[in-house]
Amino acid sequence: MLLQSRIMLILILIAMTASLYLIFIVVPTDVNLGISQRIFYIHVPLAVLSLIPPILVFATSMVYLVKRSPQWDAIAHSSVEVGLLFTTLALITGSIWARPTWGVWWTWDPVLTTFLILWLVYLGYLLIRSYSTDPDRRARFSAIVGILGSINALTVYLASELWRTIHPDKVIGPTAQENALDPSIQLGILVSFIAILLLFVYTIIFRTKLHTATDQIGSIQTQLDDLVHSIVRK
Amino acid sequence: MRNWYMIRMLVSFGVFIIFLGATGTTDVVISDNGPEANLPFLFAAFAIAWLGFIVYAWYLASQHSRLRQDLANMQNQLTDIQNSINNQ
Numbered sequence: 001m002l003l004q005s006r007i008m009l010i011l012i013l014i015a016m017t018a019s020l021y022l023i024f025i026v027v028p029t030d031v032n033l034g035i036s037q038r039i040f041y042i043h044v045p046l047a048v049l050s051l052i053p054p055i056l057v058f059a060t061s062m063v064y065l066v067k068r069s070p071q072w073d074a075i076a077h078s079s080v081e082v083g084l085l086f087t088t089l090a091l092i093t094g095s096i097w098a099r100p101t102w103g104v105w106w107t108w109d110p111v112l113t114t115f116l117i118l119w120l121v122y123l124g125y126l127l128i129r130s131y132s133t134d135p136d137r138r139a140r141f142s143a144i145v146g147i148l149g150s151i152n153a154l155t156v157y158l159a160s161e162l163w164r165t166i167h168p169d170k171v172i173g174p175t176a177q178e179n180a181l182d183p184s185i186q187l188g189i190l191v192s193f194i195a196i197l198l199l200f201v202y203t204i205i206f207r208t209k210l211h212t213a214t215d216q217i218g219s220i221q222t223q224l225d226d227l228v229h230s231i232v233r234k
Numbered sequence: 235m236r237n238w239y240m241i242r243m244l245v246s247f248g249v250f251i252i253f254l255g256a257t258g259t260t261d262v263v264i265s266d267n268g269p270e271a272n273l274p275f276l277f278a279a280f281a282i283a284w285l286g287f288i289v290y291a292w293y294l295a296s297q298h299s300r301l302r303q304d305l306a307n308m309q310n311q312l313t314d315i316q317n318s319i320n321n322q
Contacts, residue, residue, distance in 0.1 A: 036272035039279040089286045096279040100272040210297055217304050224311055
């Protein structure tokens with residue numbers, strides 16, 4: 001394992017331990033929402049980071065369509081896969097929080113619905129990739145789907161501005177309200193966010209490297225098979 | 235094959251979410267007897283999130299080991315080619 005990789009894993013471990021310590025020991029229990037409010041410390045970073053892959057996919061897919069270099073397709077594919085994981089976990093943790101707070105597991109609120117559409121876009125992207133066998137065609141089609149699907153991420157972020165929603169206000173980003181969080185909660189959210197961000201970055205880098213290595217090995221294997229056939233013919 | 239299995243699992247999850255939406259108005263008993271009343275929800279949220287990360291890490295590790303296996307097979311194939319050339 002490379003040194004950078006080890007350092008990154010150690011940093012993730014430290015940040016995760018610190019965030020768990022803050023969430024379960026330091027941060028006070030919310031008076032209104034009770035102990036289930038602590039779900040926010042994992043749900044908010046997961047939900048916010050779910051909106052990063054569409055930006056990556058949009059940029060890398062555009063570059064791929066211009067340059068046709070497989071490395072950009074590898075980044076886009078890895079971003080979608082990690083995005084799907086984060087979106088799935090954000091949906092589940094959000095649903096678990098909603099049950100004691102709103103009384104239902106799920107409601108067709110604009111924020112939740114657009115988020116579910118984002119999840120379906122990620123799934124559609126991966127389904128399109130699994131259908132196509134030709135690597136160039138697969139990368140081209142998925143780049144187009146990736147670009148079109150990324151636009152939906154904007155509706156997720158702006159859903160609370162465009163429609164009436166019961167979802168709590170945004171706490172991170174340009175349209176978030178000032179002092180949306182209590183100072184005692186801010187530290188917990190910040191450390192938890194850093195921990196999950198490190199995990200997010202590490203996972204995307206690792207997945208991209210794996211994707212590139214798989215493509216390269218597949219290409220070498222094809223060349224090797226051709227060589228074996230030419231030797232047999234001789 | 236494994237990708238298909240995962241995609242089918244995810245599609246099932248989507249159907250489950252829609253089902254929850256359709257049955258969202260069912261009676262719910264919310265316990266508000268104290269600050270720790272909803273502890274099982276907190277436990278479930280963190281357990282599922284961590285389980286998700288672990289399952290994905292396991293999936294990546296299995297892909298990595300498959301790649302190593304492919305490399306080993308290629309190495310053997312190359313050795314066979316080298317031997318056959320030397321014998322000729």
